[in-house]
Structure formats: structure tokens, C-alpha cells
Amino acid sequence: xxxxDFLRPTGLTEAIAEGGKPGSAYLAGGTNLxxxxxxxxxRPERLVDISRLPGLDRIDWLEDGSVRIGALVRNAxxxxxxxxxxxxxxxxxxLLSGASAQLRNAATLGGNLMQRNRCAYFQDGASACNRRVxxxxxxxxxxENRLHAVLGWSENCIATHPSDVCVxxxxxxxxxxxxxxxxxxxxALDALHRLPGDTPELENALLPGELIVGLRLPAEAKxxxxxxxxxxxxxxxxxxxxxxxxxxxxxxxxGRIREARLxxxxxxxxxxxxxxxxxxxxxxxxxxxxxxxxxxxxxxEAKPSGANExxxxxxxxxxxxxxxxxxxxxxxxxxxxxASPFSTHTGDRHVA
Amino acid sequence: xxxxxxxxxxxxxxxxxxxxxxxxLLDLLRERLHLSGTKKGCDRxxxxxxxxxxxxxxxxxxxxxAATLDGASVTTIEGLAEGEALHPVQxxxxxxxxxxxxxxxxxxxxxxxxxxSEGHAGDDAERVRELMSGNLCRCGAYKGITExxxxxxxxxxxxxxxxxx
Numbered sequence: 480x481x482x483x484d485f486l487r488p489t490g491l492t493e494a495i496a497e498g499g500k501p502g503s504a505y506l507a508g509g510t511n512l513x514x515x516x517x518x519x520x521x522r523p524e525r526l527v528d529i530s531r532l533p534g535l536d537r538i539d540w541l542e543d544g545s546v547r548i549g550a551l552v553r554n555a556x557x558x559x560x561x562x563x564x565x566x567x568x569x570x571x572x573x574l575l576s577g578a579s580a581q582l583r584n585a586a587t588l589g590g591n592l593m594q595r596n597r598c599a600y601f602q603d604g605a606s607a608c609n610r611r612v613x614x615x616x617x618x619x620x621x622x623e624n625r626l627h628a629v630l631g632w633s634e635n636c637i638a639t640h641p642s643d644v645c646v647x648x649x650x651x652x653x654x655x656x657x658x659x660x661x662x663x664x665x666x667a668l669d670a671l672h673r674l675p676g677d678t679p680e681l682e683n684a685l686l687p688g689e690l691i692v693g694l695r696l697p698a699e700a701k702x703x704x705x706x707x708x709x710x711x712x713x714x715x716x717x718x719x720x721x722x723x724x725x726x727x728x729x730x731x732x733x734g735r736i737r738e739a740r741l742x743x744x745x746x747x748x749x750x751x752x753x754x755x756x757x758x759x760x761x762x763x764x765x766x767x768x769x770x771x772x773x774x775x776x777x778x779x780e781a782k783p784s785g786a787n788e789x790x791x792x793x794x795x796x797x798x799x800x801x802x803x804x805x806x807x808x809x810x811x812x813x814x815x816x817x818a819s820p821f822s823t824h825t826g827d828r829h830v831a
Numbered sequence: 832x833x834x835x836x837x838x839x840x841x842x843x844x845x846x847x848x849x850x851x852x853x854x855x856l857l858d859l860l861r862e863r864l865h866l867s868g869t870k871k872g873c874d875r876x877x878x879x880x881x882x883x884x885x886x887x888x889x890x891x892x893x894x895x896x897a898a899t900l901d902g903a904s905v906t907t908i909e910g911l912a913e914g915e916a917l918h919p920v921q922x923x924x925x926x927x928x929x930x931x932x933x934x935x936x937x938x939x940x941x942x943x944x945x946x947x948s949e950g951h952a953g954d955d956a957e958r959v960r961e962l963m964s965g966n967l968c969r970c971g972a973y974k975g976i977t978e979x980x981x982x983x984x985x986x987x988x989x990x991x992x993x994x995x996x
Contacts, residue, residue, distance in 0.1 A: 485834060485852035485898050506899065513855070513894045514875050526852070528899050555888075559951065579965020580946065582876060584888045585895065717964035815957040 481522045497527045499660040499688025508585040511594045544698025550589030550691045568809045569647040569707035576711045576818030577643040589691040596638035609635045613680040624785030631747040636679035637784035639745045646744035647726035651700035659689035672749035703728035710801040711818040721745035723794040727801035736760045753777035770802040836901040841910025857881045857892035868908040868937050879966035882938040889945025908937035923983035931970035942966045943980045
């Protein structure tokens with residue numbers, strides 16, 4: 480790990496003044512940044528510890544029916560908040576399907592949004608990576624790439640965004656609240672993460688020194704609470720990043736779909752909202768044919784970036800499964816294995 | 832640049848001068864406070880061997896910079912037993928044969944203590960396995976570990992019930 484100056488600002492204004500200086504990085508839970516510093520991928524000269532900043536660890540229910548989650552709310556605290564989890568069950572399920580209990584106790588919501596990709600070539604200093612060293616090339620393109628992107632990738636980068644919770648959040652039109660040297664502003668979560676294009680080193684829409692201070696879910700997002708699921712296929716039962724994942728949320732009126740929200744995870748450099756697929760479901764009967772049609776639309780632009788063509792069909796199937804389970808209804812109790820496609824009912828055992 | 836932090840470690844207040852902000856809680860415990868019960872496995876948050884409680888919550892000590900923890904209360908495996916009397920989770924790991932080589936055991940036990948106080952597993956072995964998935968055991972003692980967590984939880988719940996009555 481490189482040497483760095485460690486700063487402990489006591490308030491937001493001071494934190495942003497420090498964070499705006501060259502070579503600075505913000506540190507919250509540290510579960511991603513400290514790891515990347517240990518392997519030399521992140522080398523901040525100045526570390527601005529925001530983990531104790533006052534007022535950013537609250538969940539506030541606002542008068543307009545929206546909810547504001549402070550950027551420092553820990554993943555476990557958000558997932559187990561009874562009011563939040565009952566209003567946004569797919570968000571809670573996604574949170575509980577990510578990482579381990581220890582990491583969820585430390586990791587923050589703001590940090591989850593800002594986490595880096597998990598491409599092995601990004602993490603290996605001896606490999607070429609355009610994100611780590613712009614212009615150096617992409618060793619993933621002709622390397623071990625079976626888990627890489629199938630949507631929105633470019634020849635410059637085929638990494639995926641690893642977040643689980645961002646998938647249902649982007650489907651629910653979450654808004655990111657930002658403070659920075661130029662003052663406060665907000666953007667849609669869908670606009671936070673950038674596709675690689677010709678500038679893969681630009682991972683998000685934040686300007687230098689800007690800090691995510693909170694995230695808001697609009698009042699309308701609560702309408703999906705009764706039919707909402709997040710499903711995540713992993714290469715082991717627990718404590719693994721997604722191969723593909725999907726959030727599916729529905730409202731149904733008179734036997735037909737009134738509104739649908741769909742997003743895919745682990746398929747692109749950002750949580751992938753499937754708007755055309757959502758539109759195709761409006762007014763449709765909630766049956767397998769409609770779900771398969773939506774899944775086909777969601778992956779219509781997909782193409783393999785390597786040995787990962789299987790992910791396209793897998794993503795279609797996880798989306799159909801998520802829609803089918805959402806239509807069955809949000810489970811009354813969080814499943815023992817949150818988001819697992821192998822445990823469709825509470826109490827199912829994966830080992831006899 | 833020296834950073835001063837105060838920690839309570841296993842109930843003892845400690846004033847610590849950090850000469851280097853890169854020191855993790857894990858290295859602080861092992862190398863500077865000589866509490867080597869907390870183990871370094873992967874040092875990257877993937878194995879759980881370094882699990883300790885910070886302000887009552889289980890975390891990976893390897894990913895936590897000590898400098899961020901001013902004022903925190905830390906409990907390690909050395910802080911569980913009361914004299915010769917083992918903590919119920921320690922006793923249950925022995926009774927249920929919840930280990931083989933023992934290297935992951937301090938982390939397993941601290942994680943189990945955290946799991947029980949979080950209270951989300953009920954008496955469901957599936958939930959215990961899921962909520963212990965951040966602790967790897969390369970000897971494969973998972974069956975005994977799961978039984979130990981459930982047994983300790985039953986005993987601790989019964990104790991709490993007796994105390995309340």
C-alpha cells in the first residue's frame with residue numbers, strides 16, 4: 480500500500496474542501512477501497528475519512544412519500560430496516576444477497592454505488608487495463624472473460640458493474656444526491672455509471688471532489704412492494720458476485736400488468752435498466768409468453784464480449800424467472816437464501 | 832504524522848499512537864497489541880478469519896483501517912471467556928466438533944457471536960449457513976459449525992429467558 484495522508488474532517492463542508500484537492504479519495508466503509516489499496520490498484524495520496532460525518536447515516540421518510548437514505552447507511556442496517564424492507568423488498572433482497580454478513584455490516588450505500596469493477600485484469604497490476612492505465616489496452620478482451628459484459632461494452636473495456644443493490648434501485652428510479660465544490664446537485668442513478676466507450680477510465684458522472692451524500696426513492700416506487708423480486712445466479716450458493724441477476728417488479732390491475740420495472744445486473748458496466756422490455760409488458764396478461772417476450776427485448780442488443788455468449792440466454796432466463804416469481808408475490812418472509820434461484824420458497828433446503 | 836486514537840479492546844481502554852495510517856485493525860491487534868487470536872487468512876475480506884466485533888457488530892478487521900476507529904469498542908476472541916469459563920459459543924464449538932485445524936475458528940466464533948446478537952437466523956440451519964458464509968473453513972467443518980451456532984443460540988436464549996424471569 481502506498482503512503483498517504485489521513486484526514487478526519489468533522490463536517491461535510493470541510494470534507495468536500497479536502498476531497499476536492501488533487502490526489503484525494505473519500506473513505507467510508509473501506510471494504511472495496513482498502514482492498515484495492517492493498518493490491519496497489521488505488522493509490523490515493525490523501526485519504527479523506529468520511530465514515531464519521533454526522534447526519535449521513537439516517538433513513539428519512541419525507542412528506543412527499545419518498546424516502547431518503549443517507550450515503551453512510553450500512554448495507555445491513557438498510558436491509559433489516561423493517562419499514563424500508565417492506566416498502567422496497569427487492570432492494571432488501573438484493574442487499575442481503577451481496578457479500579457476507581461482515582461486509583454488509585461495514586459497507587455503506589454510497590460506497591456500494593462507487594465500488595469498482597471486479598475484472599481480474601483490472602485488479603492485476605501486470606495486466607493491461609484501460610480503466611487502470613488509460614491507453615494500455617484490455618487483456619480481458621482475449622483472456623478469461625466468461626463473466627464479462629454482454630451489453631454496452633466496447634473494445635476498450637468489457638468489465639461489469641458488480642453491485643446487486645443498484646439493480647433494483649435503478650429500476651425504481653432512484654435519485655443520487657451529490658455535494659461538491661460547486662454545490663449540491665442530483666442525478667438519476669441510471670446516469671451515475673458510464674458505459675466504457677472510448678473513455679473507460681471515466682467510470683461515473685461525478686466531478687472531482689464530488690461526494691454522494693444520499694439516495695432517494697420516489698413515492699411511486701412503493702407501488703411495487705407486493706410483487707417484487709431480485710434474483711441472482713452465482714457460481715456458488717452464497718458470498719459470490721452475480722453471473723447474471725435481475726430485478727423484476729410489477730403492478731397488476733384487472734388481471735393485466737399495469738406497470739413493470741426491470742433491470743439486469745452483471746451484464747454491463749452499469750446496472751442495466753430494460754425500458755423497452757418494461758413497455759412491452761404494460762397491458763399484457765402476466766404469462767410466460769409475455770415474460771419471454773420482455774426478456775427477448777431486454778437482451779435484443781446483447782452480444783458476447785468473449786467466451787460469454789451463454790450469459791445472454793442465462794440473462795433471459797433469470798429475467799423470466801424473476802418476473803414469474805414477482806407475479807407469485809413478494810414472499811411474506813425474506814427467503815433463507817435471498818435472491819437464490821434455487822430456493823423459490825421460504826424454508827426450502829438446498830441440502831437435505 | 833502520528834495519529835492518536837482511543838480504543839476499548841476487550842473491555843480495556845487503550846490509548847494508541849499510530850505512526851502509520853496504513854495499519855489495519857487486524858495488524859494493530861496482532862502486531863502491536865499482541866492479541867494474535869484474531870487470524871490473518873486472505874487479508875482481503877474474503878475468508879473471515881479476522882472477524883472481530885466493533886461496537887458489537889462483526890466485521891473483517893483486515894479491511895478496517897485502525898485510524899478510522901477512534902472511540903470504538905473492539906471485542907476479539909481473547910475477550911469472550913470469563914476467566915476459565917468459556918463463552919457459550921466457544922463451548923458449543925467444542926461440544927459440536929466445529930473445527931479441525933482451528934485456524935478459522937476464532938473468526939468463526941466471533942462471527943457466530945455477531946450472528947446470534949443480530950437475531951435474523953431463528954432456528955433455521957439454512958439461514959445460519961447463509962449468514963455464516965463469510966467465514967471459510969478449508970477443513971470443511973461446516974456441519975459442526977452450523978450445529979454449534981444453533982446450540983449456542985439455544986443456550987443463550989434460554990439464559991436470557993432465565994435472567995428475565
